[in-house]
Amino acid sequence: MTRQTARILALHGGLLAVLFAAQFVLPAYHHGNLARIMVLASYAIGYNILFGYTGLLSLGHALFFAAGMYAMGLGIQYGGLSPAPAFLAGVVAGALISGALALLALRTTGVAFMIVTLMFAQAGYLTILYFGEYTRGDEGFVIQTAQRMLWGINLSDPVNRYFAAFGLFAISLSLSLWMVRAPFGRVLVAIRENEDRVQMLGYDTYVHKLGAMVVSGTISAAAGAAYGLLFGYAGASFASVQYSIFPLLWVLLGGAGTVLGPFIGTLFMFYLIDLSSGVTTAYMLIAGVVLVALTLFAPQGLAGEVRRRVWRGLP
Amino acid sequence: MSALLSTRALSKHFDGLVAVSDVDLDLTVGEVRALIGPNGAGKTTLVGMICGRIAPSSGTVAFDGRDITALPAHKRIGLGMAYTFQITSVFARLSVRENVALAARRRLAGGHVDSAVHEALAQVGLEERAGEEAGNLSYGHQRLLEIAMGLAQAPRLLILDEPTQGLSEGEIARFTGLIGGLRGQTTVLLIEHNMRVVWDVADRVTVLNFGEVLAEGTPQEIHENRAVQAAYLGTEAG
Numbered sequence: 001m002t003r004q005t006a007r008i009l010a011l012h013g014g015l016l017a018v019l020f021a022a023q024f025v026l027p028a029y030h031h032g033n034l035a036r037i038m039v040l041a042s043y044a045i046g047y048n049i050l051f052g053y054t055g056l057l058s059l060g061h062a063l064f065f066a067a068g069m070y071a072m073g074l075g076i077q078y079g080g081l082s083p084a085p086a087f088l089a090g091v092v093a094g095a096l097i098s099g100a101l102a103l104l105a106l107r108t109t110g111v112a113f114m115i116v117t118l119m120f121a122q123a124g125y126l127t128i129l130y131f132g133e134y135t136r137g138d139e140g141f142v143i144q145t146a147q148r149m150l151w152g153i154n155l156s157d158p159v160n161r162y163f164a165a166f167g168l169f170a171i172s173l174s175l176s177l178w179m180v181r182a183p184f185g186r187v188l189v190a191i192r193e194n195e196d197r198v199q200m201l202g203y204d205t206y207v208h209k210l211g212a213m214v215v216s217g218t219i220s221a222a223a224g225a226a227y228g229l230l231f232g233y234a235g236a237s238f239a240s241v242q243y244s245i246f247p248l249l250w251v252l253l254g255g256a257g258t259v260l261g262p263f264i265g266t267l268f269m270f271y272l273i274d275l276s277s278g279v280t281t282a283y284m285l286i287a288g289v290v291l292v293a294l295t296l297f298a299p300q301g302l303a304g305e306v307r308r309r310v311w312r313g314l315p
Numbered sequence: 316m317s318a319l320l321s322t323r324a325l326s327k328h329f330d331g332l333v334a335v336s337d338v339d340l341d342l343t344v345g346e347v348r349a350l351i352g353p354n355g356a357g358k359t360t361l362v363g364m365i366c367g368r369i370a371p372s373s374g375t376v377a378f379d380g381r382d383i384t385a386l387p388a389h390k391r392i393g394l395g396m397a398y399t400f401q402i403t404s405v406f407a408r409l410s411v412r413e414n415v416a417l418a419a420r421r422r423l424a425g426g427h428v429d430s431a432v433h434e435a436l437a438q439v440g441l442e443e444r445a446g447e448e449a450g451n452l453s454y455g456h457q458r459l460l461e462i463a464m465g466l467a468q469a470p471r472l473l474i475l476d477e478p479t480q481g482l483s484e485g486e487i488a489r490f491t492g493l494i495g496g497l498r499g500q501t502t503v504l505l506i507e508h509n510m511r512v513v514w515d516v517a518d519r520v521t522v523l524n525f526g527e528v529l530a531e532g533t534p535q536e537i538h539e540n541r542a543v544q545a546a547y548l549g550t551e552a553g
C-alpha cells in the first residue's frame with residue numbers, strides 16, 4: 001500500500017469513524033438530523049458518480065430516488081413484503097429504470113441529455129400522481145412502525161435508524177471511493193475530461209457511461225428506499241423536480257468529482273437552511289446569499305477547494 | 316510480405332469539397348511509411364478514415380485481412396491500432412502518468428500498467444514529469460506525451476499525425492531514434508512535414524496532393540520525383 005493510499009483510507013475511514021462515534025454524543029435533535037443527512041448524502045454520492053465523475057448532468061435523478069422509495073413502499077403496503085425484500089425491490093427498480101433511461105438518454109449529450117432526463121423524471125412524477133389511488137399522490141402514505149421491523153429490529157427507533165443510515169452511507173461511500181480509483185472509474189474521469197480521446201484509446205465510452213448511469217441510479221434508488229423505510233413515509237414530492245435539483249446543489253457545494261463532496265455539501269446545506277430558518281423567515285434569502293458567495297469563492301465546491309489548495313491527490 | 320493495412324478507393328467528400336479521393340494504400344507488416352503532402356492535402360482525413368474517426372464517403376479499409384470499414388473507432392483500436400492526434404488532445408487536468416496509464420490499462424492490469432507507463436515515458440524522455448498535470452506541459456512536451464500514449468498501447472499499427480511539430484532539434488533526434496527502434500515490430504504510418512525526419516526513418520513514402528496519391532516510392536525515388544517537387548512548389552506538374 002502506498003502512502004497516498006494510506007492517507008486516503010485514513011481520511012475516509014476517519015470520517016466514518018467520527019460519524020459512528022457521533023451517535024453517542026450528539027443531542028437527540030442533531031442525532032436525528034445526521035441520520036437524515038447520511039441517507040440524503042448517499043443519494044448525492046450516487047448523483048456524483050454520474051455528474052461529478054462522468055461529467056453527465058442529469059436533471060432527472062428524482063426518478064431513481066422515487067423508484068427506490070415507491071418500489072419499497074408499495075411492496076410493503078400492497079405486496080406484504082417485509083423491509084429487507086422491500087428494500088431490495090427498491091434497489092432493483094432503480095437499476096432497471098436507470099438502465100432503461102440510460103439506453104434512451106445516452107443517445108444525447110449536453111443540454112439534450114439534461115432535457116431528456118428532466119422529461120422522463122417529470123413523466124415518473126405524473127405517473128405517481130396518476131395512480132393516486134395506490135400512491136396517495138402528493139399526500140403520500142405512511143409506512144407504519146409495525147411494517148418497519150427488520151429481523152426484529154425496529155427501524156423507527158432513533159438508534160436503529162441511525163445505525164441503518166450509517167450502514168447505507170458507509171457502503172455508498174466505500175463503493176464510490178473504490179470505484180473512482182479502479183480502472184472503470186478512471187475511464188469515467190477520462191470521459192469527463194475528453195471523451196473523444198478515450199474512444200481513440202480503445203474504450204467503448206457508451207458502455208462506460210451506461211455503467212456509470214446504472215451505478216448512479218441504483219445508489220440513488222437505495223437511498224430513496226432507505227429514506228422511506230427509515231422515516232416511514234413515501235410521497236410524490238420526492239419525485240418532483242426539486243428532488244432532482246437537490247443532489248446537484250449538494251454535489252456542487254461539496255465538490256463535484258470528490259468522494260467526500262456529496263456528504264459535505266449535504267451537511268452544509270441542511271444546516272444552512274436549518275440555522276437560517278431559526279433566525280428569520282426569509283431563510284431562503286440567507287441560504288441563497290451563502291450559496292452565491294460559495295460559488296464565487298469556492299467554485300470547485302468545498303472539497304474541490306481542498307483538493308486545489310491543499311491536497312492534489314484527494315480522490 | 317503480407318499487408319497489415321489496405322485501403323481501396325477510399326474517398327471523403329465534405330459537401331462539395333473532395334478531401335480524399337480514391338486512395339489505395341497498402342502497408343506491409345513492420346514497415347515505416349511516411350505520408351506527406353502540402354497543407355490541406357487530406358492526410359489527416361485519410362488516417363481519420365483508417366482509424367475510424369471519420370466515416371468514409373466510399374471505399375473500404377481492411378486491417379490484417381479483415382474488412383473493418385463498418386467497425387467503430389474503439390474496436391479498431393482494440394484490434395491493435397493506435398492514433399496520436401495532430402491537434403494535441405491529452406487529458407489536460409490529469410497527470411502525465413495517468414494519461415499514459417489510461418492508454419496502457421486497456422490491455423494491461425495491476426503492476427504491469429506501472430511498468431508500461433514508466434517505459435513509455437522513458438522512451439520519450441518525460442519520466443521526470445510523470446507527476447505533473449498534463450496541461451502544464453509545454454506544447455512540445457504535450458506532443459511527446461501523445462507519442463508516449465501511442466507507445467503504451469503497444470500497437471501493431473501506430474499512426475502518428477505530425478508528431479515532431481513543435482519539438483526541439485534534440486527531441487526530434489530522439490524521436491527519430493525511437494521510430495528506428497520500432498522498425499520491424501511495429502508498423503508505422505507517419506504524417507510528417509519535416510523532410511529530414513522522413514528521410515531518416517521512412518522505408519517508403521506516399522505523397523498526397525488534393526486528396527489523391529500523387530506518388531509512392533522509397534525516399535530516394537520521391538526526392539527525385541518532379542511531380543512531387545512541383546506539388547511542393549505549389550504549381551501543377553507538367
Ligand SMILES: Nc1ncnc2c1ncn2[C@@H]1O[C@H](COP(=O)(O)OP(=O)(O)OP(=O)(O)O)[C@@H](O)[C@H]1O
Pocket residue numbers: 329332333334352353354355356357358359360361401
Ligand atoms: N470536418 C471537415 N469539414 C469540412 N472540411 C474539412 C473537414 N476536415 C477537413 N476538411 C478539409 O479537407 C481538406 C483536407 O484536410 P486535412 O486536414 O485532411 O488536410 P491535411 O493534409 O491533414 O492538412 P495539414 O497538413 O494542414 O494538417 C482541407 O481542405 C480541409 O479544409
Ligand SMILES: [Mg+2]
Pocket residue numbers: 358359360401476
Ligand atoms: Mg493534418
